[in-house]
Amino acid sequence: MTTAVLSTFYAPKGTYDLIPPDSEAFLAVREAMAAPLERAGYGYVETPGFEHVELFFRGVGESTDIVTKEMYTLTTKGGDELALRPEGTASVLRAALQANLHRGALPVKLWYSGSYYRYERPQAGRYRHFSQVGAEALGAEDPALDAELIILAADAYRSLGLRNFRLLLNSLGDKECRPVYRAALQDFLRALDLDEDTRRRVEINPLRVLDDKRDAVQKQLTGAPMMRDHLCEGCKEYHEQVRALLTAAGVEFEDDPKLVRGLDYYTRTTFEFVHDGLGSQSAVGGGGRYDGLSEMIGGPALPSVGWALGVDRTVLALRAENIELDTASRAAVFAVPLGDEARRALFGLVTELRRSGVAADFAYGGKGLKNAMKSANRSGARYAMVAGERDLAEGVVQLKDLESGEQTPLPLDAVVAEVRERLGRA
Numbered sequence: 184m185t186t187a188v189l190s191t192f193y194a195p196k197g198t199y200d201l202i203p204p205d206s207e208a209f210l211a212v213r214e215a216m217a218a219p220l221e222r223a224g225y226g227y228v229e230t231p232g233f234e235h236v237e238l239f240f241r242g243v244g245e246s247t248d249i250v251t252k253e254m255y256t257l258t259t260k261g262g263d264e265l266a267l268r269p270e271g272t273a274s275v276l277r278a279a280l281q282a283n284l285h286r287g288a289l290p291v292k293l294w295y296s297g298s299y300y301r302y303e304r305p306q307a308g309r310y311r312h313f314s315q316v317g318a319e320a321l322g323a324e325d326p327a328l329d330a331e332l333i334i335l336a337a338d339a340y341r342s343l344g345l346r347n348f349r350l351l352l353n354s355l356g357d358k359e360c361r362p363v364y365r366a367a368l369q370d371f372l373r374a375l376d377l378d379e380d381t382r383r384r385v386e387i388n389p390l391r392v393l394d395d396k397r398d399a400v401q402k403q404l405t406g407a408p409m410m411r412d413h414l415c416e417g418c419k420e421y422h423e424q425v426r427a428l429l430t431a432a433g434v435e436f437e438d439d440p441k442l443v444r445g446l447d448y449y450t451r452t453t454f455e456f457v458h459d460g461l462g463s464q465s466a467v468g469g470g471g472r473y474d475g476l477s478e479m480i481g482g483p484a485l486p487s488v489g490w491a492l493g494v495d496r497t498v499l500a501l502r503a504e505n506i507e508l509d510t511a512s513r514a515a516v517f518a519v520p521l522g523d524e525a526r527r528a529l530f531g532l533v534t535e536l537r538r539s540g541v542a543a544d545f546a547y548g549g550k551g552l553k554n555a556m557k558s559a560n561r562s563g564a565r566y567a568m569v570a571g572e573r574d575l576a577e578g579v580v581q582l583k584d585l586e587s588g589e590q591t592p593l594p595l596d597a598v599v600a601e602v603r604e605r606l607g608r609a
């Protein structure tokens with residue numbers, strides 16, 4: 184392709200292409216996040232990439248940054264108001280309600296994986312198109328369920344070899360104690376010296392102010408009332424149980440009284456995983472309990488808890504810790520044919536090897552021996568399978584061990600079995 188063509192077609196701002204070999208780490212991260220969920224009885228769910236915009240107004244919240252600033256909305260030719268999904272929870276809950284899953288055995292445990300879209304200011308670790316793996320447990324209020332999800336996320340990070348991450352934990356109270364706290368917080372915040380935007384936030388979404396990253400705001404928050412000092416007995420007891428279950432499972436956490444989610448339907452347990460090698464985009468995942476969300480989108484009371492983990496940032500975290508995953512998608516055998524007859528014979532053997540479960544590749548494009556051997560070496564394959572006219576006349580192919588350099592002639596009909604045996608697959 185010429186440069187002139189390339190310069191017209193760049194990936195849009197805030198997006199990037201996943202390309203081998205980096206894409207391998209991405210797939211491995213997704214799998215590592217999914218595996219503990221599958222073992223814990225979470226079923227896979229997939230929802231559309233877009234929804235009625237109203238679902239996110241209700242299900243994410245009209246006062247949140249996600250909805251007011253970050254959502255990609257569109258009007259279809261038929262006049263429907265849609266939005267590219269900015270997150271997964273609202274869609275998954277909508278799908279579960281629509282399919283009446285909440286009428287069956289509870290909790291309904293679901294996991295998902297996919298692309299999400301937010302119109303953000305692009306920077307390292309912050310994209311306009313990004314990927315999450317998420318999990319939701321719908322319809323049960325049980326501290327063991329909150330603990331289960333947190334443990335599964337921690338186990339996923341650990342299974343990837345990550346060490347420099349921390350779990351921040353808080354409780355947001357419930358509909359009994361939160362309103363009292365919210366009012367106390369508002370009284371405190373109204374007396375501060377804040378800009379107009381923040382003053383408005385104090386009225387709509389006061390907990391979010393605690394989360395403000397600016398020094399000028401943080402300085403004034405010393406002495407602000409904290410939810411943890413206002414929890415009712417029920418919430419206190421619930422939170423203590425979550426903490427005890429995490430401790431028993433060997434999952435370390437830090438109590439963070441300022442960790443919040445702004446909306447009233449988020450209750451009790453809230454948490455975030457941060458990685459210390461990522462600079463300011465440090466959150467690699469987060470979640471919490473959302474006991475009021477179902478009612479917000481027209482469903483019955485359905486206390487639930489869930490999380491979403493950022494795949495892109497987890498890949499960056501692996502890089503920050505210099506972790507190389509053993510992704511092993513390489514060919515074990517690379518076929519190097521010399522001449523047309525050998526092409527046919529080796530192509531057949533490559534197909535047979537693949538069908539028997541051995542990763543195999545072929546020197547396409549009619550390369551000469553030297554270039555074909557270069558490709559074999561570059562592929563990372565353990566063996567080159569070489570044949571020319573003379574070999575075929577003798578009914579053999581040469582199997583060359585690319586590590587030791589040792590070469591063995593093998594009868595055509597013995598190749599697959601021998602390769603499998605050598606690879607420990609027999």
Ligand code: ATP
Pocket residue numbers: 270301303308309310311312313314315464465466467468469470491492493494495496
């Ligand atoms: P942040 O505070 O970094 O904006 P968030 O609170 O908006 O994160 P959530 O909505 O909780 O994030 O999403 C869960 C995870 O998805 C985050 O912890 C992060 O790893 C990832 N994530 C969120 N937004 C982006 C983005 N724009 N680009 C890449 N990853 C993202």
Ligand code: MG
Pocket residue numbers: none
């Ligand atoms: Mg955000």
